[in-house]
Amino acid sequence: MKLYIAVLEEFPDFMTPTLVAHSVLSAHLKFTGDPVYDNWLHKSFKKCVLRVNQKEFDKISVLGAVHLGHEVHTLEGRPSCAVVRPYAYPEDVPKVLRFAKLWSPKNAT
Numbered sequence: 824m825k826l827y828i829a830v831l832e833e834f835p836d837f838m839t840p841t842l843v844a845h846s847v848l849s850a851h852l853k854f855t856g857d858p859v860y861d862n863w864l865h866k867s868f869k870k871c872v873l874r875v876n877q878k879e880f881d882k883i884s885v886l887g888a889v890h891l892g893h894e895v896h897t898l899e900g901r902p903s904c905a906v907v908r909p910y911a912y913p914e915d916v917p918k919v920l921r922f923a924k925l926w927s928p929k930n931a932t
Contacts, residue, residue, distance in 0.1 A: 824863045826870040827907040827920050829883050834903045836928045838894060842904050843872060846892025850906035853890050860888075863909040872926040875919075880905060882919045 828847060830839055854860035863869075875883065880903075884891060888908035893900055910916050 824859075824867040824869065824909040824911070824913075825916075826863060826909050827873060827883075827905075827916075828870060829873045829875045829880060829905040829907070829920075829923065830926055831880050831898070831903040832874050832876050834898060836930075838897055839926070842892060842894050842897070845894070846890065846904040846906050849892060850890035850908075854888070854908050857888070857908065859911050860908050862911075867909070873920070873923040874926040875923050879919055879923055882917075883907060886917060886919075 826847075828843055830842065834842060851864075855864075883889065883905045884902065886907060890906045890908075891902035892904035892906065893902050897903070907920065
């Protein structure tokens with residue numbers, strides 16, 4: 824089980840740690856009590872951060888158990904981080920998550 828954290832590719836790298844921290848914390852408050860989430864929290868705790876384009880972000884945003892995060896002063900305060908509640912079974916993970924690129928800084932060599 825993995826928690827997927829999708830960050831919109833146009834979000835500035837230097838603000839990404841703050842965006843992810845705020846989004847994951849608020850997602851934790853939202854998902855606590857959900858049996859699948861609680862199982863992940865206590866037994867797996869695996870997670871991955873993805874860099875996605877707007878089309879991928881839009882698909883992820885409507886998957887179901889998703890928390891959308893944002894930073895008020897960045898990208899006009901629009902949602903730019905999607906935290907997806909873990910899936911109970913790996914085969915249930917949508918393709919948009921399985922094939923998205925892992926996040927890395929834009930200028931990484």
